[in-house]
Amino acid sequence: ELKVEQNPLFLSMQEGKNYTIYCNYSTTSDRLYWYRQDPGKSLESLFVLLSNGAVKQEGRLMASLDTKARLSTLHITAAVHDLSATYFCAAGARGSQGNLIFGKGTKLSVKP
Amino acid sequence: DAGITQSPRHKVTETGTPVTLRCHQTENHRYMYWYRQDPGHGLRLIHYSYGVKDTDKGEVSDGYSVSRSKTEDFLLTLESATSSQTSVYFCAISYGQEGETQYFGPGTRLLVL
Numbered sequence: 633e634l635k636v637e638q639n640p641l642f643l644s645m646q647e648g649k650n651y652t653i654y655c656n657y658s659t660t661s662d663r664l665y666w667y668r669q670d671p672g673k674s675l676e677s678l679f680v681l682l683s684n685g686a687v688k689q690e691g692r693l694m695a696s697l698d699t700k701a702r703l704s705t706l707h708i709t710a711a712v713h714d715l716s717a718t719y720f721c722a723a724g725a726r727g728s729q730g731n732l733i734f735g736k737g738t739k740l741s742v743k744p
Numbered sequence: 745d746a747g748i749t750q751s752p753r754h755k756v757t758e759t760g761t762p763v764t765l766r767c768h769q770t771e772n773h774r775y776m777y778w779y780r781q782d783p784g785h786g787l788r789l790i791h792y793s794y795g796v797k798d799t800d801k802g803e804v805s806d807g808y809s810v811s812r813s814k815t816e817d818f819l820l821t822l823e824s825a826t827s828s829q830t831s832v833y834f835c836a837i838s839y840g841q842e843g844e845t846q847y848f849g850p851g852t853r854l855l856v857l
Binding site for chain 2: 636665667673682720722731735736737
């Protein structure tokens, strides 16, 4: 059974600092997703990672995937207040017809 | 918004009453999903559909049923609502292609008293 664990669950950062959110999954997965959710809003897709060593970057966010370690990371560079949100990772089990298992989310607060 | 709407957006109901939530898409996506979001649990899949009249259970399907009679509509029914079904419900869609993300609707807040 595929399980997804994120840490930390809460993260308070100062503007300008760097930090990393970790996403571990328990069994083989062929795809890993990162989403962002603002309070009271829907989920917005950030990244899709499909292969070992995949790295994607958008602005101050960079996501990577290590399938051997069953680990994905979301790295935040020089955080700004606008990045405050909850970030979810989700993994899809092989042959699961697109079903995703989500982590519990990391609530990020960036303070001036 | 990827052409997804959910209705109603907010609903308050009483324990034991039936409730139907609707997800409507305009993008002709093959796959549609219903998730629930609860504090401390992230999102959990309830049911999904991979075509008209083709549905399957997800992680937390007990107490829920679904129907999809048209490509664009996916209905989630709580046969007899319970307080434990108080949640935010999200619909999502995808074409089902390899590596494709899922696009989420705006959500429905359901309160069962």
